[in-house]
Every structure is written in C-alpha cells, then in structure tokens.
Amino acid sequence: MSAELQVVMIALGCSAVAALTGVPLLRLLRRRPLWATVAALSVVPVVAVAVGVAGTARAMFLSEHDQHDLRVVLIVLAVSAVVATAAAVRLGRPVVTATTMLTGAAATLGEAGYHGAARVPTAELATLARTLDATHVRLVAARDRERALEASRRELVAWTSHDLRTPLAGIRATAEALRDGLVTDSETIYRYHQLILADAERLTGMVDDLFELARLQAGAFRLTLEKVCLADLVSDAIAVVDPIARAKGITLTGTADHAVFVIADATEVGRALTNLLVNAVRHTPDDGTVEVTTEADTVRDRALLAVADRCGGIPTDDLPRLFELGFRGEVARTPGGGDHPHQLRVRSGIGLAIVRGIVEAHGGDVTVHNHRGGCRFVVALPAA
Known part of the structure; x- marks a missing residue:
C-alpha cells in the first residue's frame, strides 16, 4: 500500500470516529434550544478535522520538530473551532428568531392575536410561514362559517316554532269549535273542515x-341523473303553482326553449323550481306577474333557468344572505291569508336554502339580483 493511500485511510478512520460522536450529541440536544444544535454542527466538523490531522501525524512517527508543527496546527484548529462556533451561533440567530416567531404564530392560529413571520431567512421557513398564514385564513373562515351556521340554526328554530304554532292553533281552535257544537249548519261545518285541511297541508309542507x-x-x-328538457320542468312546475297564483290574481308566464337540456334529477330540479315559483308568488303583489325563462349559456356549457317576480326588490345587504338557512329578512307573517284552500305553503325560511342545496348537488349555482321592480333568481345547471 502506498504512503499516500495509508495517509488517506488513517485520516478517514480518525475523522469518521470523531464525526460519529456527533450523532449521540445531536440526540442529547434534541430538546435544547436551536442555537445549541447550531453550535454542535459547527464544532463536530472541526473536531473531526483535528482528530484526523492528529491521528495521521501520530501514525507517521513525526520528528520533534514536526510534532511542534503539529501542535501549532492543532492550536490553529482549536481557535478556528471557537471562531466557527461563535460565528455559526451569531449568524444563525435570525433562524432561531424566525423559528420562535413561527412557534408563537402556530400557537395563535385562528385567533385574533395571530401574527405571522414577516421576514424569515430561509426558503423553507418562508414556505412554512406562508403555510401558517393560509391555515390561519382557513381557520378564521371556518369559524365564521360555523358561527353563521349556528346563528342560522337558531333563527330557523325560532321561525319554525313560530310557524308551527299558527296552523296548530288554527286546527285546535277549529276542532274545538266543531267538538263543542258551536257551529251547526252544514255550510259552516264544511268550511271549518276545509280550514283544518289547509292548516294540515301547511304542516305537511313544513x-x-x-x-x-x-x-x-x-x-x-x-340524485337520479338523466337528460331532461328544461321546458318540460317549467311547464310541470307552473301547473303545480298556477292554482296558488290564480288565488292571488297573479299571472304565471313561461318562455322556455325546448332545445335546452340538462343532466339532472327531474324530480329534485322540479322541486327547486316549484320552491322558487312559490316564493315569487308569495312576495308578488296581487294582480302581479311572475315570469319563468330558460336559455342556453354556450360559453360555459350551462343551461340557465330564471324566475322573475315583482316583489319590489330586496335590500342590497340582504341579497347575499337570501339563501342562508332560516333567513327571511322580514317579520314572520301567516302565509296565504284568508281561508282559501290554495293557501301558500309555509317555508319556515328554508325554501331557498333547499333550492341552493339541490342546485349545488347538481354541480350548478343559483344567484339573485334586483331586476325591474322585483327579484330575478337565476339557476345555472350543467347542459346536456
């Protein structure tokens, strides 16, 4: 074996042994501050070099003069190790500071006092900071949605409780009148039976x-998806709601393109359209008009179905909340009025929420805006 190869082997063995001592050292420092790990990472390589030099020199049986030179080299290495450690700790301080900031940010995720690390010294920490910021935004949004949902649920319970009392009170009062014999003529008895049936129908709808x-x-x-003609759905929904509209003197008009088809569950989309028509009829003044139209959106490959009423418009602040569960935007009132058998069904503030749920289940969306003295609801569904 040549002298050069012997030197390489000796230096490699001595340095490797010294370097391996850093493994248990780093394990011991796992729970220590980051600066201690940085210092260890700086010292271990220098020690490995010093051990390699010293081991090789000892193995080569150096002369007294050479041993003096070796001591000089080792002194230089020791001084270099101290300087390297101090420099590593000082230069690594921004990393330690950024890590501390990120730890504090992680502890306040989703809270009002959250603050991210604005300046970080490495790309990895910058990525972590951006991830924490994005997570914070999602947590805040999720919390806001949860609060809004809880508020909607409370509102729904209040509205439902109110609306249940009305038909139940009517049924009870009418039934007690019949039981106590307060009415005896057949015409009045028949009318009372009609009132009970109408209130029961409202309860069934709820x-x-x-x-x-x-x-x-x-x-x-x-969903049971199939190719459906929107014009057929429009005509069926108008046929269902037309008696209710006629009772208020409201005219239902439909302009449907028979060439517009969608991939949808005909029953559920029909239910959503019926809900929109009932809602439009409910809020349109007597002798008004409710218009239904369909058209194809070839740009986005969708089919559009619109229901326009003459409700007088909705406050701008209420438009974004119109499809929220339980939202009404007005004081509850007994729907339908009078004792006509075609009274409007109570929706308890959930009719439009159901519309949105059905449409979104089909991969579509529903929007509303004020239009010509009323509101225009637009449902977009995937075209066939």
Missing part, C-alpha cells in the same frame, strides 16, 4: 321541507 333539508345536510341526498 315537515317535507325539514326532511329534505336534513337529507341535504346529512349527505344522504341521492
């Missing part, structure tokens, strides 16, 4: 809406 909403929120909503 229960159906609540059940549908529960399905939507529980993820138990299943």
Whole structure:
C-alpha cells in the first residue's frame, strides 16, 4: 500500500470516529434550544478535522520538530473551532428568531392575536410561514362559517316554532269549535273542515321541507341523473303553482326553449323550481306577474333557468344572505291569508336554502339580483 493511500485511510478512520460522536450529541440536544444544535454542527466538523490531522501525524512517527508543527496546527484548529462556533451561533440567530416567531404564530392560529413571520431567512421557513398564514385564513373562515351556521340554526328554530304554532292553533281552535257544537249548519261545518285541511297541508309542507333539508345536510341526498328538457320542468312546475297564483290574481308566464337540456334529477330540479315559483308568488303583489325563462349559456356549457317576480326588490345587504338557512329578512307573517284552500305553503325560511342545496348537488349555482321592480333568481345547471 502506498504512503499516500495509508495517509488517506488513517485520516478517514480518525475523522469518521470523531464525526460519529456527533450523532449521540445531536440526540442529547434534541430538546435544547436551536442555537445549541447550531453550535454542535459547527464544532463536530472541526473536531473531526483535528482528530484526523492528529491521528495521521501520530501514525507517521513525526520528528520533534514536526510534532511542534503539529501542535501549532492543532492550536490553529482549536481557535478556528471557537471562531466557527461563535460565528455559526451569531449568524444563525435570525433562524432561531424566525423559528420562535413561527412557534408563537402556530400557537395563535385562528385567533385574533395571530401574527405571522414577516421576514424569515430561509426558503423553507418562508414556505412554512406562508403555510401558517393560509391555515390561519382557513381557520378564521371556518369559524365564521360555523358561527353563521349556528346563528342560522337558531333563527330557523325560532321561525319554525313560530310557524308551527299558527296552523296548530288554527286546527285546535277549529276542532274545538266543531267538538263543542258551536257551529251547526252544514255550510259552516264544511268550511271549518276545509280550514283544518289547509292548516294540515301547511304542516305537511313544513315537515317535507325539514326532511329534505336534513337529507341535504346529512349527505344522504341521492340524485337520479338523466337528460331532461328544461321546458318540460317549467311547464310541470307552473301547473303545480298556477292554482296558488290564480288565488292571488297573479299571472304565471313561461318562455322556455325546448332545445335546452340538462343532466339532472327531474324530480329534485322540479322541486327547486316549484320552491322558487312559490316564493315569487308569495312576495308578488296581487294582480302581479311572475315570469319563468330558460336559455342556453354556450360559453360555459350551462343551461340557465330564471324566475322573475315583482316583489319590489330586496335590500342590497340582504341579497347575499337570501339563501342562508332560516333567513327571511322580514317579520314572520301567516302565509296565504284568508281561508282559501290554495293557501301558500309555509317555508319556515328554508325554501331557498333547499333550492341552493339541490342546485349545488347538481354541480350548478343559483344567484339573485334586483331586476325591474322585483327579484330575478337565476339557476345555472350543467347542459346536456
């Protein structure tokens, strides 16, 4: 073996042994501050070099003069190790500071006192800071949504409790009148029976809406998709709502393109359209008009279905909340009025929430804006 190769092997062995001592040292420092790890990472390489030099020199049986030179070299290495350690700790201080800031930021994620690390010294820490910022934004948004949902639920319970009392009170009062014999002529008895049936129908509508909403929120909503002509859905929905509209003297008009098709569940989309029409009829003054139109959006490959009423418009601040669960934007009132058998069904502030749920389940969206003295609801569905 040549002398050069012997030197390489000796230096490699001595340095490797010294370097391996850094492994247990770093394990011991795992729970210590970051600056201690930085110092160890600076000292271990220098020690490895010093051990390699010293071991090689000893193995080569140096002369007294050479040993003096070796001591000089080792002194230089020791001084260099001290300087390197001090420099590493000083230069690594921004990393330590940034790590401390990120730790504090992580502890306040989603809270009002959150503050990210504005300036970090490395790309990795910068990526971590951006990730924390994005996570904070998502947590705040999720908390706001949770609060809004809880407020909507409380509002829904209040509205539902109110709306349940009205038909139940009517049924009870009418039934007690019949039981006590307060009415005896057949015409009045028939009219009282009609009132009971009308209130029972309103209660049935409320229960159906609540059940549908529960399905939507529980993820138990299943669609049977097929190619459907929007014009057929419009004509069917108008046929269902027309008696209600006629009772108020409201005219329902439909302009549907028979060439517009969608991939949808005909029953559920029909239910959403019926809800929109009932809502429009409810808020349109007597002798008004409710218009339904369909058209194709070839740019986005969607089909558009619009329902326009003459409600007088909605305050701008209320428009974004119109599809929220339980939101009404006005004092509750007994729907329908009078004792006509075609009274409007109570929606408990969830009819439009159901519309949004059904449309979004189809991969579409629903919007509303003020239009010509009323509101125009636009449903967008994937075109066939």
